Ligand SMILES: C[C@H](O)[C@@H](O)[C@@H](O)[C@H](O)C(=O)O
């Protein structure tokens with residue numbers, strides 16, 4: 001196979017799934033239709049890179065438009081320019097003088113960058129014929145560090161320090177790879193605990209997940225104190241005292257309200273409270289973390305943390321005990337590597353956010369590299385798992401016995417089936433047309 005040399009086209013498609021019909025993914029503030037802006041990069045040899053960014057419905061078209069606005073910076077670019085200095089290319093994309101005004105490095109434009117960068121990683125993996133985790137693991141520290149833009153974080157992490165961390169962490173990498181290939185990586189499930197599910201359904205799903213081998217569970221909270229008490233008592237009863245339980249408020253509370261709300265719930269032996277308040281409130285998170293520490297409850301956040309700068313501050317201010325990188329909220333693999341390295345320096349475990357569309361597919365690559373080449377441990381770490389929409393991917397994530405298995409196909413596992421794209425493209429896809437005609441949905 002000849003190696004591609006240039007990006008010849010970028011196509012973006014608005015893909016949405018009607019998950020709100022059954023309250024999948026519902027929480028104290030969201031009632032989502034899981035969606036993604038899906039990017040296809042074409043090259044001169046026909047090899048394609050596919051990537052996406054996750055949104056939850058209306059608004060997906062805005063991200064698609066933003067991706068279109070970056071097209072001119074990607075199409076016609078030589079792959080040697082991109083992969084020969086990926087950190088520089090990433091910087092160019094995120095610092096484009098006219099687009100930058102809309103961020104910088106946050107919100108819609110950063111989600112758009114993530115989709116493009118994710119597609120570029122998928123393409124790179126395919127060119128090298130390796131899954132992305134293996135591609136990363138096969139790079140030396142001197143190759144990894146130039147992938148990262150250190151602007152705004154050099155007060156906490158310099159390129160030299162990053163090289164040192166990566167060098168140290170190479171010891172034993174082959175044994176860890178063997179263990180990852182044999183036994184994968186621990187997962188927790190959120191599938192049983194969506195806020196819109198009935199108690200009977202929650203019970204049934206808890207039992208089912210336990211039978212499948214899950215020992216860690218996450219439940220949504222934050223809408224009503226009485227409901228939270230009832231649901232947590234029920235879930236604790238179903239899963240028993242030995243299983244790990246986390247809760248997620250999806251930014252529902254003010255700072256003092258979060259502390260007050262959480263105190264009575266701590267009797268259910270909770271590992272963490274996730275997103276207790278605004279994702280931007282670094283000091284608020286620190287206040288909550290300090291107040292709940294005596295109860296053994298940590299603070300987790302990150303799925304809405306817009307960039308490496310916010311993670312830097314959360315780490316500096318001890319605002320989080322569990323760092324939840326998101327493969328699409330941050331600007332793709334390059335920026336995520338910076339966060340993994342900072343978290344390692346501050347000794348905070350990374351437990352990636354997943355679920356949505358394709359997030360599970362991606363984060364196993366990232367967390368595998370953390371295990372192989374950065375933190376070198378799975379201790380106190382776990383990846384979120386949600387049992388939805390995997391059937392739309394060409395290489396869906398494999399989870400068995402409550403553990404993620406190592407992806408083996410080349411790329412970033414982000415390629416979706418053409419048949420699924422045709423059904424769920426919004427609004428023209430056949431599935432959407434059916435839902436409109438049956439009156440189950442109205443066109444947004
Ligand atoms: C709207 C989404 O389903 C969120 O509820 C989800 O990402 C959640 O916060 C999670 O941690 O999985």
Ligand SMILES: [Mg+2]
Nearest residue numbers: 248274275303
């Ligand atoms: Mg969450």
